[in-house]
Amino acid sequence: xxxxxxxxxxxxxxxxxxxxxxxxxxxxxxxxxxxxxxxxxxxxxxxxxxxxxxxxxxxxxxxxxxxxxxxxxxxxxxxxxxxxxxxxxxxxxxxxxxxxxxxxxxxxxxxxxxxxxxxxxxxxxxxxxxxxxxxxxxxxxxxxxxxxxxxxxxxxxxxxxxxxxxxxxxxxxxxxxxxxxxxxxxxxxxxxxxxxxxxxxxxxxxxxxxxxxxxxxxxxxxxxxxxxxxxxxxxxxxxxxxxxxxxxxxxxxxxxxxxxxxxxxxxxxxxxxxxxxxxxxxxxxxxxxxxxxxxxxxxxxxxxxxxxxxxxxxxxxxxxxxxxxxxxxxxxxxxxxxxxxxxxxxxxxxxxxxxxxxxxxxxxxxxxxxxxxxxxxxxxxxxxxxxxxxxxxxxxxxxxxxxxxxxxxxxxxxxxxxxxxxxxxxxxxxxxxxxxxxxxxxxxxxxxxxxxxxxxxxxxxxxxxxxxxxxxxxxxxxxxxxxxxxxxxxxxxxxxxxxxxxxxxxxxxxxxxxxxxxxxxxxxxxxxxxxxxxxxxxxxxxxxxxxxxxxxxxxxxxxxxxxxxxxxxxxxxxxx
Amino acid sequence: xxxxxxxxxxxxxxxxxxxxxxxxxxxxxxxxxxxxxxxxxxxxxxxxxxxxxxxxxxxxxxxxxxxxxxxxxxxxxxxxxxxxxxxxxxxxxxxxxxxxxxxxxxxxxxxxxxxxxxxxxxxxxxxxxxxxxxxxxxxxxxxxxxxxxxxxxxxxxxxxxxxxxxxxxxxxxxxxxxxxx
Numbered sequence: 203x204x205x206x207x208x209x210x211x212x213x214x215x216x217x218x219x220x221x222x223x224x225x226x227x228x229x230x231x232x233x234x235x236x237x238x239x240x241x242x243x244x245x246x247x248x249x250x251x252x253x254x255x256x257x258x259x260x261x262x263x264x265x266x267x268x269x270x271x272x273x274x275x276x277x278x279x280x281x282x283x284x285x286x287x288x289x290x291x292x293x294x295x296x297x298x299x300x301x302x303x304x305x306x307x308x309x310x311x312x313x314x315x316x317x318x319x320x321x322x323x324x325x326x327x328x329x330x331x332x333x334x335x336x337x338x339x340x341x342x343x344x345x346x347x348x349x350x351x352x353x354x355x356x357x358x359x360x361x362x363x364x365x366x367x368x369x370x371x372x373x374x375x376x377x378x379x380x381x382x383x384x385x386x387x388x389x390x391x392x393x394x395x396x397x398x399x400x401x402x403x404x405x406x407x408x409x410x411x412x413x414x415x416x417x418x419x420x421x422x423x424x425x426x427x428x429x430x431x432x433x434x435x436x437x438x439x440x441x442x443x444x445x446x447x448x449x450x451x452x453x454x455x456x457x458x459x460x461x462x463x464x465x466x467x468x469x470x471x472x473x474x475x476x477x478x479x480x481x482x483x484x485x486x487x488x489x490x491x492x493x494x495x496x497x498x499x500x501x502x503x504x505x506x507x508x509x510x511x512x513x514x515x516x517x518x519x520x521x522x523x524x525x526x527x528x529x530x531x532x533x534x535x536x537x538x539x540x541x542x543x544x545x546x547x548x549x550x551x552x553x554x555x556x557x558x559x560x561x562x563x564x565x566x567x568x569x570x571x572x573x574x575x576x577x578x579x580x581x582x583x584x585x586x587x588x589x590x591x592x593x594x595x596x597x598x599x600x601x602x603x604x605x606x607x608x609x610x611x612x613x614x615x616x617x618x619x620x621x622x623x624x625x626x627x628x629x630x631x632x633x634x635x636x637x638x639x640x641x642x643x644x645x646x647x648x649x650x651x652x653x654x655x656x657x658x659x660x661x662x663x664x665x666x667x668x669x670x671x672x673x674x675x676x677x678x679x680x681x682x683x684x685x686x687x688x689x690x691x692x693x694x695x696x697x698x699x700x701x702x703x704x705x706x707x708x709x710x711x712x713x714x715x716x717x718x719x720x721x722x723x724x725x726x727x728x729x730x731x732x733x734x735x736x737x738x739x740x741x742x743x744x745x746x747x748x749x750x751x752x753x754x755x756x757x758x759x760x761x762x763x764x765x766x767x768x769x770x771x772x773x774x775x776x777x778x
Numbered sequence: 779x780x781x782x783x784x785x786x787x788x789x790x791x792x793x794x795x796x797x798x799x800x801x802x803x804x805x806x807x808x809x810x811x812x813x814x815x816x817x818x819x820x821x822x823x824x825x826x827x828x829x830x831x832x833x834x835x836x837x838x839x840x841x842x843x844x845x846x847x848x849x850x851x852x853x854x855x856x857x858x859x860x861x862x863x864x865x866x867x868x869x870x871x872x873x874x875x876x877x878x879x880x881x882x883x884x885x886x887x888x889x890x891x892x893x894x895x896x897x898x899x900x901x902x903x904x905x906x907x908x909x910x911x912x913x914x915x916x917x918x919x920x921x922x923x924x925x926x927x928x929x930x931x932x933x934x935x936x937x938x939x940x941x942x943x944x945x946x947x948x949x950x951x952x953x954x955x956x957x958x959x
Binding site for chain 2 (some may be wrong): 216217220221223224227240243244246247248250259260262263265266267269270325436547597598609611612613638691694695696699701710715723724741744746748757759
């Protein structure tokens with residue numbers, strides 16, 4: 203063996219020299235000439251690497267923060283977002299209804315959220331023809347129109363195809379896309395979105411495929427979600443709606459229908475929109491399936507800043523995205539398999555029988571079962587479905603962390619489940635239970651009480667020792683503030699975290715901690731304002747308001763709210 | 779690379795973007811340099827660095843505080859590089875020596891620096907990742923072992939082997955042994 207042209211008569215000594223250079227061992231006494239030469243070469247190498255440290259490194263923080271605030275600028279699309287397009291696209295047509303006919307929803311609809319979530323059980327299949335119109339796409343393209351078809355078979359199969367209508371603008375590739383999710387396999391083909399300023403040169407076609415998907419995989423919108431925007435209605439919160447003919451119209455923000463719109467963008471090179479933009483959803487009054495969607499540019503400083511940063515020129519009130527759906531009967535066809543030469547990525551799930559004697563909720567039966575081995579604790583998965591709605595149960599015996607299984611996040615609420623206890627995330631979209639033998643998390647397209655019902659019928663949860671979930675008002679430190687509306691609070695090493703859950707990305711977070719001064723703003727582009735009688739700083743790109751009062755720094759963040767709404771919210775905070 | 783203090787990590791996990799930003803600004807030069815050596819392309823490295831911190835933001839709430847933040851962060855970055863390689867269905871090359879002229883000058887001896895890039899391309903992936911985690915990211919062997927999911931002794935061995943190989947490349951030409959085979 204040699205080190206360069208140095209003979210290594212005693213390799214272990216050379217390895218010790220190497221480790222000594224890294225401070226991981228002592229340097230051997232009396233180095234031979236060869237060992238000394240190796241040491242010198244290694245130090246020269248270190249010098250070469252250290253030259254890099256004087257190189258200017260790019261600062262990605264602004265782009266990352268913008269993406270967090272309004273995910274628009276990533277150059278790489280993901281499967282998860284791609285699949286979500288169906289939430290937008292899957293508008294009802296050719297509905298096949300369960301025996302007994304459609305439900306009769308009350309369209310007076312202050313409780314429209316619960317009705318939408320409940321109504322998902324009537325849709326078993328449909329075919330639809332879609333028209334998607336984008337406006338203000340690029341200085342070269344005022345309007346772009348995509349047309350295509352959608353086929354859905356409950357509970358997990360969907361096939362979307364959209365093609366750009368007419369001839370693409372000179373120098374622009376056709377914005378055609380196709381997406382198929384079928385039995386644990388998903389694939390897409392289409393353009394990958396990229397920054398407006400670099401288009402059309404940065405646009406490129408890709409085809410991607412993933413196999414071994416978990417049933418109703420997170421990050422992949424389940425096909426049922428694609429025919430009904432359930433994600434915009436969980437957690438169920440009071441939602442106003444009006445009836446116009448055979449349509450139920452719900453006016454909200456893009457933040458609320460974020461899952462739907464992010465998917466739309468990622469399925470192809472679809473233009474971005476801002477979280478505060480107005481979203482007008484149209485649902486069928488009988489089936490609550492999506493019939494249309496319009497996104498209208500908002501009029502606020504955050505929107506104007508975002509326009510400039512992202513290369514758009516939308517005026518307040520412009521309708522920037524429209525989706526129309528017409529019911530059709532499409533000739534029967536089988537969804538195509540991914541092209542043979544496409545590289546497949548495995549998601550780590552293996553279908554297999556599972557021996558588990560559980561009581562299932564009324565109307566639900568086992569859809570798929572198997573094992574997930576993707577790097578975390580080995581997990582057994584049982585997917586339940588009533589043919590349309592779904593519930594996924596994940597169980598493991600290998601969870602050894604002092605917190606609930608299932609990535610519930612920082613804010614975790616403890617709730618009674620049967621004779622025991624369990625834990626939920628702020629929105630109640632996941633419920634976790636710990637027992638002596640098992641850790642289980644349940645999620646699905648149903649309301650929290652249905653998830654709780656599944657667990658209560660089969661397990662008695664125990665508290666997790668040394669785990670402290672949500673804090674009661676009496677446990678909050680003096681000086682902390684809370685909203686008067688429903689919220690969840692936690693205290694973590696002196697930092698008080700308050701969450702106000704809401705559908706999509708429209709939730710609100712308040713983080714407070716003792717401080718003598720505000721740190722520098724995360725982005726240079728901030729607006730000086732005031733709140734609660736003191737100076738405050740508004741970061742429009744982040745949708746956050748920061749101020750210092752009574753020795754506390756408080757950061758109120760809500761991507762879907764504008765400055766006036768944030769100030770109103772801040773003014774309403776009270777002592778617990 | 780110094781791990782951020784636990785209080786800052788907790789604040790970031792709670793949604794405090796000021797805290798998250800301070801972590802990102804402290805760590806991004808190390809992540810970028812590490813990723814750039816792995817992919818050999820400045821733009822792709824910037825993309826992957828950006829994606830790394832988007833992933834960190836998404837999952838920092840589930841970060842285990844009994845683990846080391848730096849190793850967790852670099853593991854995410856390295857996995858993204860691996861995913862990118864798989865996605866592209868090709869081995870992402872360290873910049874070949876023919877492209878050395880396009881490597882930004884990083885110091886008083888850009889030729890030497892280009893030679894280093896070319897030399898890294900001759901290592902196995904295991905050796906390359908180990909030496910970069912130690913030399914570029916500044917990790918201890920124990921930390922690098924966590925990132926690579928191997929034993930500490932394996933890191934020690936890989937770093938030594940990589941160093942021995944690189945040392946030969948970095949010697950003046952008139953001292954370099956001829957290649958055989």
